[in-house]
Amino acid sequence: MERKKFIKAIAWAAIAPALVLAACGGTDKKTADAAVKQTYTCPMHPQIVQDKPGTCPICAMDLVPFDKNNKDLSLTLGENQVALGNITTLTVGAGALHNFKQLNGRLAIDPEKTAVISSRVPGRIEKLYVKETGVAVSKGQPLYKIYSEQLASLQQEYLLAVAQATQFPGDARFQQIEKAARQKLVLYDQSDAQINRFVQAGKTDPYITYPSPVSGVVAELSAAEGQYVGEGGAIMRLEGYGQLWVEADVYPAEAAAIRPGQSVKVIVAGWEQEPQQMTVQFINPALQPGSQVMQLRGTVANPGNRWQPGMQANILLPAGTQGDVLSVPVDAVIRDGKGTHVWLETAKGKYAPRMVKTGVENFDAVEITSGLKNGDKVVVTGAYLLYSEYILKKGADPMANHKH
Known part of the structure; x- marks a missing residue:
């Protein structure tokens, strides 16, 4: 009888390690399965994360899969993706940045026509x-x-x-x-x-x-x-609409810095990429009835009658120049709730976000006070596409865990 008990104890001692290893292997397998389990997020609201397909409870968009374990802040795109996304870069360097003051204006009929x-x-x-x-x-x-x-x-x-x-x-x-x-x-x-x-x-x-x-x-x-x-x-x-007046409202204190013959830029609503040069021809010396503003006026050519009287137009008055500053085009800067950032090309086809601080800004350029240095290659077109692609692939804001 004692002999049987002894043999049984030896047998359990022999198989116990195998059972323990099997149990550990099962736990590791479950852990691995959990690690590769697919997760889904909303392209517009990356805070929405769940482990199965569905729709966003905020905007009702279909959720998209993403890899929540990928902590790499950069994106790698192929040549075709770069071409289709029209992603272009610019090497930044120090230079002058012209500042402008914006006046609200409108297009009007030229009585001479x-x-x-x-x-x-x-x-x-x-x-x-x-x-x-x-x-x-x-x-x-x-x-x-x-x-x-x-x-x-x-x-x-x-x-x-x-x-x-x-x-x-x-x-x-x-x-x-x-x-x-x-x-x-x-x-x-x-x-x-x-x-x-x-x-x-x-x-x-x-x-x-x-x-x-x-x-x-x-x-x-x-x-x-x-x-x-x-x-x-x-x-x-x-x-005749071949030439139009541009009328803008200006406060008396601002009018002192404007003179007839001064050259200014005019931005017509819908044609922001085509600023027009205009010469100030007249400044009304009297305030407009029922207001505390004066009015300045000039004319711009209207080829093909593409603009109509009554359209909004903004006049950009030169308001000083910042010398020897780093600046990037306006479209290169992305602003969201986490801050302001740009995208850099760190290697061929590889792009990473960089948080920056901005300074003086005009209608087409922004001063970068910190976050960039001379020689950085900044994405100037397609930055928002990279921003969206990052959220789609990683399900998070690129600046969510970034501290500048």
């Missing part, structure tokens, strides 16, 4: 060739045809004067009468071709078609077909 079309003779509008506003017309294009008895009388008077001058070519008095009668027709906007036409026909033509004296867009119609208009009565108004 506005023409009021009025009737040169009293009569009845027989036909309007342009019957609605917003229509573009060219110089010389027919605008309206008018029936005028007064014009017919002047034509008849001229025909008699021509007949007398022809019959008595040596009489200077008849020659003077003919010139005076012709001048009356010219004053009523009759061209030489129109005058010669009815002289050759030998009869008056009370129906006169008037062409447009300028090119422009019909902004207002003041008459209709069949309507009688007096001499000088308005028929329509044409506006």
